[in-house]
Amino acid sequence: MSQPALSGALSALEETLGVTLVERTTRRVLLTPAGEQLAARAKSVLAEVGALKEEAEALRAPFTGVLRLGVIPTVAPYLLPTVLRLVHDRYPRLDLQVHEEHTASLLDGLAAGRLDLLLLAVPLGVAGVTELPLFDEDFVLVTPPGHRLGGRDGIPRTVLRELNLLLLDEGHCLRDQALDICREAGSAGVAATTTAAGLSTLVQLVAGGLGVTLLPRTAVEVETSRADRLLTARFADPAPKRRIALAMRTGTARATEYEQLAAALRGAMRDLPVRTVEDGAGDRRPRITPYGDRPGASSSAGEGG
Numbered sequence: 001m002s003q004p005a006l007s008g009a010l011s012a013l014e015e016t017l018g019v020t021l022v023e024r025t026t027r028r029v030l031l032t033p034a035g036e037q038l039a040a041r042a043k044s045v046l047a048e049v050g051a052l053k054e055e056a057e058a059l060r061a062p063f064t065g066v067l068r069l070g071v072i073p074t075v076a077p078y079l080l081p082t083v084l085r086l087v088h089d090r091y092p093r094l095d096l097q098v099h100e101e102h103t104a105s106l107l108d109g110l111a112a113g114r115l116d117l118l119l120l121a122v123p124l125g126v127a128g129v130t131e132l133p134l135f136d137e138d139f140v141l142v143t144p145p146g147h148r149l150g151g152r153d154g155i156p157r158t159v160l161r162e163l164n165l166l167l168l169d170e171g172h173c174l175r176d177q178a179l180d181i182c183r184e185a186g187s188a189g190v191a192a193t194t195t196a197a198g199l200s201t202l203v204q205l206v207a208g209g210l211g212v213t214l215l216p217r218t219a220v221e222v223e224t225s226r227a228d229r230l231l232t233a234r235f236a237d238p239a240p241k242r243r244i245a246l247a248m249r250t251g252t253a254r255a256t257e258y259e260q261l262a263a264a265l266r267g268a269m270r271d272l273p274v275r276t277v278e279d280g281a282g283d284r285r286p287r288i289t290p291y292g293d294r295p296g297a298s299s300s301a302g303e304g305g
Helices: 003-017 033-060 076-090 103-112 157-162 173-184 199-207 217-224 255-271
Strands: 022-024 029-031 065-071 094-100 117-122 129-143 213-216 231-234 241-249
Touching (some): 029 033, 065 076, 076 117, 103 117, 103 241, 129 173, 129 217, 157 173, 173 213, 213 217
Antiparallel strands (some): 022 029, 117 241, 129 213, 129 231, 129 241
């Protein structure tokens, strides 16, 4: 909207409501106290209008129209191929739009109605958000060539106390999960002198001998194949893990549709190295395909791991 049109619309609204909404000067425009109060009310009204449109779309036909899916960066490269293939094959009339953002931004977008559904790590513990668990996946330790732990199975978590663990930048939920794992192992903390914005960079830092890192199982094959001779080590049971879920606004008109999508995704993801969560309840434990158990595979990343 052009600035003159916006000014005209504001003036017309002020005349209709009988209150001054903005203070105008030659340099800036500020909301009046009445404007701030009514703006908050207007946001809730617009949210209800959006919900009305959403409900009408859901009633007209499920799995049609636009679905704005938010995904965290430590999930997107590894799960989106499965998600996109499922949507293309099973829901061809669904217009899926993907937005990759950090968790905090995704939750803001969901609350504001900018996003419809999220794919991210849980638990979130956020009021007004319902989680639809998909699967649990273990973390593995990624090491440079020649590291004493490389290629080993059944290592205790306590080894993290003595390792130089490389982390993602602040804002990534995977960073927080790694720190939680270290605390559970009895580590007082991690001196994050070197961090990375993404898992690809993190793995390259490990390959360069700057330390070790933790990767979720779904990321191992993709990320470690980009660096020669990286090794992985598996933790003793119970291994540290994360849970991945869909998240929706509680009470959304498309709840049934999203629950059906979650069920379809659980089925599609059973070929991944994860443990699917049946119907959002107890753990379902199908056979996990360990990378190092493939015929002819070794403990080096890209071939095994």
